Amino acid sequence: MILKREHFDEKQAQLYDVIIAGGGAGGLSAAVYLARYNLKVLVIEKGRGRSFWMQDLWNYVPRVVSGKELIEGGKEMALHYGADWLNGFVEAVTDTGEEFQVRVKYRFKNSDYPVFRAKYLIAATGLMDVLPQLENMQNVYEYAGYNLHVCLICDGYEMTNRRAALIAGSEKAINTAFVLNWFTPYITVLTLGAYPVGDEMRAKLADHGYPLIEKPIARFLGKDHVMDGIEFADGTSIKVDTGLISMGSIRHDGYLKNLDLLTDGGDIVTEYDCRTSHPRVFALGDLKKGLNQVSIAVADGTLAATAIWKEIRRASAPRKWTAPLQEAAARAEESARPEISLGAPRGG
Amino acid sequence: MILKREHFDEKQAQLYDVIIAGGGAGGLSAAVYLARYNLKVLVIEKGRGRSFWMQDLWNYVPRVVSGKELIEGGKEMALHYGADWLNGFVEAVTDTGEEFQVRVKYRFKNSDYPVFRAKYLIAATGLMDVLPQLENMQNVYEYAGYNLHVCLICDGYEMTNRRAALIAGSEKAINTAFVLNWFTPYITVLTLGAYPVGDEMRAKLADHGYPLIEKPIARFLGKDHVMDGIEFADGTSIKVDTGLISMGSIRHDGYLKNLDLLTDGGDIVTEYDCRTSHPRVFALGDLKKGLNQVSIAVADGTLAATAIWKEIRRASAPRKWTAPLQEAAARAEESARPEISLGAPRGG
């Protein structure tokens, strides 16, 4: 169910099996699995995450969907199987050794700060791509995620043999040109004039025939979400058919700080089953080391949920078909075919 | 495109980047990714695999689909992005050191045996669950995959607190009862009288209150794909609401025999990116060690395709924006906005 203020007292008193921070691709998959394992699970989602901005998910069988469809559909499934859902922002997590206490900011104005408790924590809060900061950000949002891409693996195909602007956030990020050129050689590299470019990189770009433009961008040109050019601060412009932004990303991991998880270059390091260096914390999808793709985040949800279920199951007393239950079953049999009514589901 | 006899000569002459044996959940995901990396890929699918028999895929966000929808949708995507597709049975694979030669049986009658060639091989042929062998197999197919389940992780939830028959193919398989009891304690264990059960197992079942029936099954009772009882060879019967078949599975790996891949209990051992002990062979999904779930197979396709692309990309000369191409681009610019026409896509 979707939690509102009136549910907070009751829900803060109980111990969830798992709290999932982030209801994007990975968190939703974990929620569906955990709910289908009859575990008590709460998903906390702030809204407008990375998958929300994804216009078209091109490479996830069996069909192209938008990020919004992915989120709405996954949420519906999780709720259907009995997961709890809270629209809120995870601010901080404390590990008491026995349980996690997860502090949430609820509502932007007149905020509440409920604290929910769980045996396990799944960190599935992903990240956000850094975008060029123009005076008019609306102009950036008009094209980013459409034909001004942020993910080469996702959208390289759409750039095939097109004139592409590569907007690089650092000299190191310019190297993306030498992967993008698998798809297209018609690459113009833009630094926004934000950092110096060394001689070696200049020579390499010249050798490949990729022009380098080191001026601030004034605005993207085009209409109806189709960018077809870029205008610079000095009034000059170039025509392009597509673009790729390679300016890094900001991880949504503030609430994890005092858990001291092992990271590598900022990405959370996990086992195959997504367990972090903390035995009761799992990390999924973009937040962890590896490919940032929906299919990966979804499988991560499967793996983490199944590992947690296994552990909780093994720590629980087995359910026996005791004499009273045998009798209940016999009585039920005498009447009609019993539906799902022979006892409360396990869980928690 | 879908290959027919008339295409065989041309397609046997070329070297594919990748041949994918099996177009189920994992193979289709790999095909979509590889095609979107502009690589030359051929999928070979015999038809009626495991995902074909899956009635409802319950736990794959964003919505419940049937196995047939998964296959049809994924196939459409792969074809759309330029993958080749062959309806055929992979019989044998030979590694010449430079390439794989993949021998296919095409058509059941008046067969052809074309041999296609590729740099990389993806093994995505999955497995098939062993079913009880009754005289009238139609009676088994009527319920298997409906409420007579084959996968506890997939369908445990549907069995919650229901009277369940566990059809175990060996004494070891009876242990599934002690996982199934997470979902329901109303378990009756059936051996079909096919093997002896030791005293220790008998005592454990008795302690849990799970009856053991050691008689051959005559038939499943019920109608419209809803099983509601089981009749035994001696004419007695029991009422159940659901069932779980735990009789093992048969791997579709005959064609891999002479590649001597490393296995563990029959499952192919892989790295995180699905690479097997053979550096140019990748294995996905049910065929490899790990969870047998659609989400896992789909992510495996992503991982294998991306690893192969990286390797092929790094072994290729970089595409430069040479003077002639610069001029072509300038000319194109003079006329209309160039679409995807400045050169042939890379690949192969």
Ligand SMILES: Cc1cc2nc3c(=O)[nH]c(=O)nc-3n(C[C@H](O)[C@H](O)[C@H](O)COP(=O)(O)OP(=O)(O)OC[C@H]3O[C@@H](n4cnc5c(N)ncnc54)[C@H](O)[C@@H]3O)c2cc1C
């Ligand atoms: C424009 C664009 C196009 C893309 N195209 C593709 C594509 O074609 N194919 C593909 O496979 N991938 C694509 N991706 C990448 C894909 O979106 C990510 O890999 C995927 O969403 C990762 O899943 P996740 O669960 O790790 O993170 P997300 O899906 O981003 O989910 C994280 C969730 O956590 C929430 N959150 C963050 N912080 C908090 C907090 N403190 N409290 C509560 N909630 C919080 C966010 O709102 C978000 O909903 C694309 C991405 C973008 C931006």
Ligand SMILES: Cc1cc2nc3c(=O)[nH]c(=O)nc-3n(C[C@H](O)[C@H](O)[C@H](O)COP(=O)(O)OP(=O)(O)OC[C@H]3O[C@@H](n4cnc5c(N)ncnc54)[C@H](O)[C@@H]3O)c2cc1C
């Ligand atoms: C009844 C049932 C219900 C299930 N429910 C769920 C569920 O709810 N959720 C879930 O995640 N999973 C479920 N599964 C499991 C799921 O179907 C598998 O995990 C998944 O299909 C594995 O993908 P794969 O690509 O490895 O294999 P498959 O999808 O089985 O694909 C392998 C393909 O290879 C083909 N093939 C085999 N041999 C050859 C050959 N020699 N030449 C050419 N082609 C060949 C087969 O025809 C098949 O299409 C269910 C399975 C069954 C049977």
